[in-house]
Amino acid sequence: MTKATRMTSDEQTGPEPAHVPVLLDRVLALLGPALSDRPAVAVDATLGLGGHAEALLAAHPQLTLVGLDRDQTALTRSRDRLARYAGRSHLVHAVYDRMPDVLDELGIHGVDGVLFDLGVSSMQLDVAERGFAYAQDAPLDMRMDQSTGMTAEDVVNTYPVADLARVLRVYGQERFALRIAQSIDRERRVAPLRSTAVLAELVREAIPAATRRRGGHPAKRTFQALRIEVNAELDAVRSAVPAALAELTVGGRIVVLSYQSLEDRIVKQSFAELATDRTPPDLPVPLPDSGPQLRLLSRGSEPATDDEIAANPRAASVRLRAAERIRQAS
Template identity: 55%
Template sequence: MSEKRFAEDRHVPVLLDRCVNLLAPAIESAVSTQGSAVVVDATLGMGGHSQAILERFPQVHLVGIDRDEQALDLAGERLETYRDRTDLVHAIYDEIADVVRSLGLDGVDGVLFDLGVSSLQLDERERGFAYSYDAPLDMRMDTSRGQTAADVVNHYTEADLVRLIRGWGEEKFAGRIASAIVSARSTEQLHSTGQLVDVVRSVVPAGAARKGGHPAKRTFQALRIEVNEELTVLADAVPAAIESLNMGGRIVAMSYHSLEDKTVKKAFSAGTQSSAPPGFPVELEQHKAYLKTLTRGTETPTEDEIQQNPRAASARLRAVERIRQRADGTRT
């Protein structure tokens, strides 16, 4: 089986048609006025969304960004047919503006964010993202650099572990879990997902696990976010993407937990609402919204899609369009 086929078989893009259809008007407008369009897939993964965009729009040049070198390799194989219309870049998605400039582009017409952990990362056991089987406690999306989850659980103070498990994992038993981790590592450092799961199971009540899913789910989410600085990166990435948009350009963002969605919503709201002070008699040009909301709140997958692709269940989609330039002359 070829690598391309391998990538296609193991990766089912979430809300594929909806994402492409939301980007379509911006692409078509750019093609009609400029003869071509540029779309950035800021979280390339295994290239499912990018493939659909390239197939549907022959005038699109696609820029694919991913911090995961293995994903870039697989996506490159999958998109080989379109290599003359693609630039695949090893970078983190908060570097989108730098990537666009480095390619000599003045702006882009569409940006897609498919956030969170990818199918590739979940399925590759040695990456340590999944709590369902034993593996090294790594969780780095970019395995070439940075601290691992093992570094965090073995070296963070108990107070810092409580902070991140409660904050990033939204785990109500964060105190118990952090205390148990510190106690366990005093005897033997934790180097595998199985060790960590056993520690969490030992302090999370069975009843809570029955209601809330796997007892280690939230702890693993918190560690993954911490190791990859996901929310910090995202808070910078969405404004950078907005800054890179041409007039009429669109951003589509899919989140998979509330903290991601809140971060996206905050960045979008800053541009979709007037910044005029309350009670201000006249809305000045610099106060006017520069983004238009394209979705009513968040959109979610249908039951049919969830049945076909269970990993789509928690997806939440938001989209905006750039409608004007700010009065101060900046792109956003």
């Protein structure tokens, strides 16, 4: 069933959606049992262009949705897209690790569903001047919130070589991190690096020819690493996922879409921490206060299907994890 068929006739207004939400049907199916046929509250922690949020609001007429995004342009576009649901939605300019504060400010105590769609959004990739894409020339920005914080230009021009290599190695899993950092250092001694195209070409030349002929664009890992550093993405995920789990009521569900292994590992560990029985192994029966707090709803991390990837190529790297709260913390 498509999003449109879930809308009533008076809701089928407004502009045609500009993007295809990743794993939409799977997200709706996983969150549905926690949101259906009653007043419920869900948080879309990474609102983006509002595709998942719109479908959730259309599918659940009693749902109140809280949408968070650090990108003010995305928020503006989502407000337009979700205008028909203004009476039961709260759209807030905030990074997702501020979820507990936002809910407290709204007077909401406990939620029934949470969705994270991590990583860079379609809009951020497609708007060249944001500087996220190595295939288009633009200023080296990469900030998800362009109103604050350092840019990728700041990182490549001011970080010591050792720190820059660490960022590329840890966040980009780049084998040639030191070579690239040294190449950047030689270039910036001549003139500051300001262009995505110049950086992409510099990275390409720094990587051995035999390596750059395989595995996609040679600058892909460097751009990922810079984006993660600029936006402190992994730090936000480390604090936001446990905080979101703490907000879930019993029966509430969480779905997380990750696009690279570092994010997925954090989500896996956060879920496992609460899905484990803590009863001491020498006791014959489980202790009620030591039992699991979560039930995992996905077997490991789920990839997109071939049909999903064909319809939406950006789903190729997605990994989904989902869980349901079955017991509150003691």
